[in-house]
Amino acid sequence: MHAGEKSFFWVGPTAKVLIMDPELIKEILTKNIIFKKPTPNPLAKFLVAGLAGYEGEKWAKHRKIVNPAFYAEKLKNMLPAMYICCSEMIMKWETLMGETSCLELDVQQYFDDLTSDVISRTTFGNSHADGRNIFQLQKEQAELTGQVLKSVYIPGWRFLPTKRNRRMKRIDNELRALFVDIILEREKAMKLGISNDDNLLSMLLESNRKEIQEQGNFKYGLRTDEVIEECKTFYFAGQESTSNLLAWTMILLSMHPTWQLRARQEVLQIFGKNKPDYDGLNRLKVVTMIIYEVLRLYPPATIFTRVIYKETKLGEMTFPSGVQLMLPIILVHHDPQLWGEDCKEFNPQRFSEGIAKATKNRLSFFPFSWGPRICIGNNFALMEAKIALTMILQNFDFELSPSYIHAPSYVVTHKPQHGVNIILRKACT
Numbered sequence: 001m002h003a004g005e006k007s008f009f010w011v012g013p014t015a016k017v018l019i020m021d022p023e024l025i026k027e028i029l030t031k032n033i034i035f036k037k038p039t040p041n042p043l044a045k046f047l048v049a050g051l052a053g054y055e056g057e058k059w060a061k062h063r064k065i066v067n068p069a070f071y072a073e074k075l076k077n078m079l080p081a082m083y084i085c086c087s088e089m090i091m092k093w094e095t096l097m098g099e100t101s102c103l104e105l106d107v108q109q110y111f112d113d114l115t116s117d118v119i120s121r122t123t124f125g126n127s128h129a130d131g132r133n134i135f136q137l138q139k140e141q142a143e144l145t146g147q148v149l150k151s152v153y154i155p156g157w158r159f160l161p162t163k164r165n166r167r168m169k170r171i172d173n174e175l176r177a178l179f180v181d182i183i184l185e186r187e188k189a190m191k192l193g194i195s196n197d198d199n200l201l202s203m204l205l206e207s208n209r210k211e212i213q214e215q216g217n218f219k220y221g222l223r224t225d226e227v228i229e230e231c232k233t234f235y236f237a238g239q240e241s242t243s244n245l246l247a248w249t250m251i252l253l254s255m256h257p258t259w260q261l262r263a264r265q266e267v268l269q270i271f272g273k274n275k276p277d278y279d280g281l282n283r284l285k286v287v288t289m290i291i292y293e294v295l296r297l298y299p300p301a302t303i304f305t306r307v308i309y310k311e312t313k314l315g316e317m318t319f320p321s322g323v324q325l326m327l328p329i330i331l332v333h334h335d336p337q338l339w340g341e342d343c344k345e346f347n348p349q350r351f352s353e354g355i356a357k358a359t360k361n362r363l364s365f366f367p368f369s370w371g372p373r374i375c376i377g378n379n380f381a382l383m384e385a386k387i388a389l390t391m392i393l394q395n396f397d398f399e400l401s402p403s404y405i406h407a408p409s410y411v412v413t414h415k416p417q418h419g420v421n422i423i424l425r426k427a428c429t
């Protein structure tokens, strides 16, 4: 499939259209009348509600409150939390290495822990210990849900008191109680003026309060259960995707040591061995080019969908309601007509003059989606990846272990199937 082609196919009663043309993709992602596909399975919906699971007016209301510009502005305040989590990971690696000259480990597990910790700390601030507990329960709930989704679907089965169903119900109740406690406590602190706003939950409550105040009516704000859904979404949308970005970056920088060296030289030139700061992270050019190229070749979300809910003309075609438009990020990112014959190669240089130049102003690079429904954690994830990489490069040289097996797989997100076995050495500079 190439940019100019369109592919139509039917799955069950639903017509699906695969769209590869950047112009059409832009039109689809700009048009507000086409909404995201509702999560079809009630169990999946039960896990990922919040922004990612809502459509239409409900989404618009939430998106107004959970708004990326608002978060981007406050990102600087979250850097200390990201720094603490990265330092803890680096310290663990140093301890494991001890006096030896090198250490082999599966960094994927450490990135999973790191991104869980970052999202717990940045969502819940001071209550991050409770937050970690919450996200641990959510992880278990996701695993149990995954088991249910893989089994044969029997209507009504989820209401039977099986061992798994009872555990899922218990987790749900426990999660709710933990969330409610934290939210009530935070609201109390906000009223007393003793809550700081360096975390996602406080920001969410604050922008919710503002929205209610401006509109003069509670119906414009989010209810407690909706705030809970948003917090759950932060975890599901933000943890695994960022962990995979870091994992693919380590793999590609191991495969391309010249780029690893260039990245380390840049990091050392800007920060030396000192703590990375916000302005310095924003000045990292080579590291940013590398991250973009990793996101182009291995986008954590490989495809997403929009549904036509009212007859719509797109380009020269008219689509009836009910048609599903599939937007395959990964195919567009790998299209030789858009990226040239070296499209399968790792070449961060193509981003040396920014995204607009690399894409020739076409929408051929959209790892975080685009338009009004772009990922709210876009800048958050880039900042997290930059600080983690900076600190790894400051401390270690790395290469792939001979036991690493290159097998990209897609289970919810795009990840290395057999982990990421890396050999670390103390950086000599």
Ligand code: HEM
Pocket: 036, 051, 052, 053, 063, 233, 234, 235, 237, 238, 239, 241, 242, 245, 299, 300, 301, 304, 305, 366, 367, 368, 369, 372, 373, 374, 375, 376, 377, 378, 380, 381
């Ligand atoms: C490398 C990391 C990430 C990637 C590649 C990524 C990618 C995406 C993509 C492609 C979408 C659109 C999906 C669709 O429309 O069907 C999305 C939506 C979303 N992302 Fe991310 N994301 C990342 C990190 C994060 C983080 C860290 C957070 C939260 C802190 C987050 C929160 C969200 C939310 C809430 C949505 C739903 C937005 C809406 O529906 O309006 N993401 N993300």
